[in-house]
Amino acid sequence: MTAISKYWNELTTGVDCAALTHPGKSCNEHIRFQLGATLWGNVQFVIPIWMLRFFLLAYTRRAVSWEIARQTLFEFSAMIANGWIVSNSWSAGFCAIYHTFGRIINNYSISLPGLPGTLAMFWMPAYVQMSHSRAIFNVFLECWIKSREHPVMEYARESRLVGTVAFMLISALIGHYSLRTKAVEFWFFAPLKKDLNPTGDKRQANKVCYHREDCRSYILDGMKTCFTFGMILELARKLIASIPKIRKHPSTLFHALSRMRFKFVAFLTLYNGLFRLVNCLLAHHRRKVSPYDSTLAGLISGISYTLSPNFNVFNLAVTAMIQNVWNYVSEKYARLELIQRMNRLSFSSITWIILMNYNMYSRAYYPYAMSKYALKFTDLCSSSQACTASECLAKLFLSAS
Numbered sequence: 001m002t003a004i005s006k007y008w009n010e011l012t013t014g015v016d017c018a019a020l021t022h023p024g025k026s027c028n029e030h031i032r033f034q035l036g037a038t039l040w041g042n043v044q045f046v047i048p049i050w051m052l053r054f055f056l057l058a059y060t061r062r063a064v065s066w067e068i069a070r071q072t073l074f075e076f077s078a079m080i081a082n083g084w085i086v087s088n089s090w091s092a093g094f095c096a097i098y099h100t101f102g103r104i105i106n107n108y109s110i111s112l113p114g115l116p117g118t119l120a121m122f123w124m125p126a127y128v129q130m131s132h133s134r135a136i137f138n139v140f141l142e143c144w145i146k147s148r149e150h151p152v153m154e155y156a157r158e159s160r161l162v163g164t165v166a167f168m169l170i171s172a173l174i175g176h177y178s179l180r181t182k183a184v185e186f187w188f189f190a191p192l193k194k195d196l197n198p199t200g201d202k203r204q205a206n207k208v209c210y211h212r213e214d215c216r217s218y219i220l221d222g223m224k225t226c227f228t229f230g231m232i233l234e235l236a237r238k239l240i241a242s243i244p245k246i247r248k249h250p251s252t253l254f255h256a257l258s259r260m261r262f263k264f265v266a267f268l269t270l271y272n273g274l275f276r277l278v279n280c281l282l283a284h285h286r287r288k289v290s291p292y293d294s295t296l297a298g299l300i301s302g303i304s305y306t307l308s309p310n311f312n313v314f315n316l317a318v319t320a321m322i323q324n325v326w327n328y329v330s331e332k333y334a335r336l337e338l339i340q341r342m343n344r345l346s347f348s349s350i351t352w353i354i355l356m357n358y359n360m361y362s363r364a365y366y367p368y369a370m371s372k373y374a375l376k377f378t379d380l381c382s383s384s385q386a387c388t389a390s391e392c393l394a395k396l397f398l399s400a401s
């Protein structure tokens with residue numbers, strides 16, 4: 001891809017915005033079309049996410065209420081508005097940059113038109129900020145890892161052993177820091193931070209673990225929750241992929257459902273089960289809970305990653321680790337002015353703004369390194385604008401070489 005950069009000016013001389021992003025349409029026609037089409041594209045993208053959020057809230061609160069419906073509908077509308085603004089900002093911005101400078105500028109014409117739209121994230125509800133910034137960070141990490149060409153990176157990328165060991169270490173850090181913070185970050189296991197047994201009960205039952213129920217129920221409950229969560233997650237993933245095609249080909253849904261990743265669900269179930277089991281074994285062995293139990297349990301349970309190594313889980317773990325380390329540092333050094341100032345900034349919004357614009361750049365320059373999911377959501381939310389731009393750019397390059 002460096003070749004494109006090198007010959008960019010020669011390649012794009014005499015090429016206008018229409019040739020790259022809206023062949024056969026004027027700028028005005030194109031923007032008018034995009035404004036309508038991206039609305040529907042974003043609705044299609046958000047429906048499965050909204051369903052997942054609704055079910056998870058109902059599951060954790062053990063109730064289906066108006067409050068949950070109202071909250072999730074508000075977030076749902078905010079997500080649609082956000083995707084719609086970003087996508088149209090990109091389409092209009094691309095044409096505007098071309099008409100202002102009279103040419104297509106390498107890198108900037110691709111990565112900057114979405115910038116004004118991404119700023120909308122500052123006004124989004126907290127859940128949208130958090131979920132979008134995490135998702136985009138995962139997309140970025142996967143694309144970055146896959147597009148590195150160093151031989152060591154190439155080896156590490158392909159090796160199941162390296163992946164599993166790296167996951168075990170990251171999992172150990174999550175276990176270590178999530179125990180030492182007040183903030184609760186979502187992860188597939190949660191160490192018990194304090195003893196849930198009243199003192200009298202404990203002495204009577206001769207209990208060592210922090211959980212109230214017996215060890216067997218505690219472990220099985222965790223596995224059951226993770227199994228349910230994994231199944232819902234897989235179902236949502238398949239729905240995201242097949243909903244746009246269901247109207248034309250209803251069989252897509254059955255085909256997608258038959259290809260659910262059961263190994264992934266098995267990993268989640270085993271991961272949580274092993275984490276709880278190791279915690280219980282260590283506490284029983286020592287007759288006492290130690291603050292290092294969750295570190296060791298995080299490390300050992302990480303071995304289950306070998307069942308279903310994939311970028312989504314790996315990157316999610318990296319995000320959870322960074323978040324937990326940051327929570328620990330910001331709680332420990334809460335009095336430092338630098339930490340207070342950093343906490344006031346909306347970190348998740350800033351992450352989203354930088355990485356979403358990088359995502360636009362990657363969609364054009366490194367489409368082969370992006371996850372299928374990232375390609376799908378970029379194309380769906382932009383009503384195939386991203387795909388058209390990427391193809392036109394590739395054609396331009398191929399015609400010149």
Ligand SMILES: [Zn+2]
Nearest residue numbers: 017018027095
């Ligand atoms: Zn144009």
Ligand SMILES: [Zn+2]
Nearest residue numbers: 209215218280
């Ligand atoms: Zn136990």
